[in-house]
Amino acid sequence: MQIGxxxxxxxxxxxxFNTLSSNASHSQSNKEEATVEVVKVPDERLDNCSKIFNPKKQVNATIEVFDIPGLRMSEDNKVKITNSFLTAVRNNDALFYVIRAFKDESIVHPMNTIDPARDIEFLETEFLFSDIAFLENRLEKIKKDMLKSKDERLKKxxxxxxxxxxxxxxxxxxRTLELDETEIKILSGYQLLTLKPLVIAVNYDESSIATVDEEIKKLKSKFEKSGAEFIPFFAKIEYELSQMxxxxxxxxxxxYGIKESALxxxxxxxxxxxxxxSFFTVGEDECRAWTIKKNxxxxxxxxxxxxxFFNKFIRAEVVHYDDFIxxxxxxxxKDAGVxxxxxxxxxxxDGDILNIRHN
Structure with missing residues (x-):
């Protein structure tokens, strides 16, 4: 899984990104494209299993996090979306818009003022324009190809x-359009930007802790048709937390009244x-979290x-983490029947502990 x-x-x-990187297993940097970290997914359930089994190794699930270079002002004093930026964005399974809501006179916003709603709208509009241009070109190509070929895939x-x-x-x-599995499969190779799941992470300073819930509520109301999730966070505080x-x-x-870390x-x-x-495999040699799709x-x-294990599967021994604890x-x-x-x-x-029986 890759998030950008x-x-x-x-x-x-x-x-x-640096906060997330404090939990990283390795890093890779390319300033022209993106900085990449493979981040361990913290899981208290796995930690507790390791305390019980004291294994030689604990293996957390991981995700790849891409820090895509920030958009800057161009020579004509406008924020410009480049092709290299769009390419970097497309190579992710999900996107996180990091939006500035903190005030700091020593750090000038590229658009000169702090306006989270404007910044969200700017990114959404630019990505939507990119998708419209792609879809328009694809429509023309399909229609031309259908004149030359009777390919059933084109008709679908x-x-x-x-x-x-x-x-x-x-x-x-x-992302707000309902699609079935067949349609999603057809589109999988196109990497449409506004089709990707979206989280809007709004970066506040500590002076906003008391009002952040109300601010997020207003943004959710304004962008209720975006199909996005909203997460408020405090970047400076979170980074300090990651070092403790x-x-x-x-x-x-x-x-500080923070109930859950940004990570x-x-x-x-x-x-x-x-x-x-996630499901788990546990034992004295290794306790590991495995990532799978729901269902x-x-x-x-x-x-x-x-x-x-798939080809020679016989049975799975199953107990849920909650029951095991x-x-x-x-x-x-076994005695309790769970x-x-x-x-x-x-x-x-989610949270099942499995032992696979196989030939």
Missing amino acids: LVGLQFSGKTTL ELPLIEKLFQHAEKELPL TEEDRQIFMQD SKILRTSYQMLGLQ FTAQQAAGVIHTD KYGSFAKC WRLEGKEYIVK
Whole structure:
């Protein structure tokens, strides 16, 4: 899974990225395109399993986070969207607009004033224009190709592209259009910008802690047709938190009235948007979190561990994390009737602990 951080220059995007990077396993940098970090997904459930089994290794789930270079003012004193910027944005499964709401006279906003609603509208409009241009060109090409060929795929694609084009012309992002699995599959190679799941992360300063809920409520109301999730965060505070011990972090968050860190919010929201969840494998050698799509069967989940497990699947031993913690061991879970054997069609739940039986 890849998420891209997008925003204007001096929005706090890179500070947020550095906060996420404090939990990274390795990094890779390309200033012309994006800075990339593979970030461990914190999971208290996995930590608790490791405390019980004391394994040789704990393996968290990971996501890739891309810090896409911030948009700057051009020579004609306008913020300009470049092709290289759009290419970097397209290569992500979900997008996070990082929007500036903090005030700092020493850091000049590219548009000279602080206006979160304006910045959100600017990004949405530019990305929508890009999608409209692509769809218009694609429509022309399909119609030309259909004169030369009787390709059935083109006949299926034409009404879909027309539907998207008409929706985008109403100034509505494509993520708000209901599509079935077949249509999503047809569009998968096109990387349309406003079709991607979107989170709008608004960066406040500590003076706004008391009013942030009301401010976010206003933005949600204004952009209710965007199909986006909204997350308020405090970049400077979050970065300080990322450098602290767990004990100090909890005290600091309590003092500032912060209930959840930006890292947890971003990762949790990313999973929800992309329809993902985690299951666990546990033992003395390793405790590991595995990322799967919601509604995956036990056999499909087994295939994520190893392809042989999918092909030679027999049964899955299953107990949910909550039950395992409640009873304290697999033996006690069996006695309580919450440990069970499931077949290949069993739908795996978020937090299930699995042991795969296979040939």
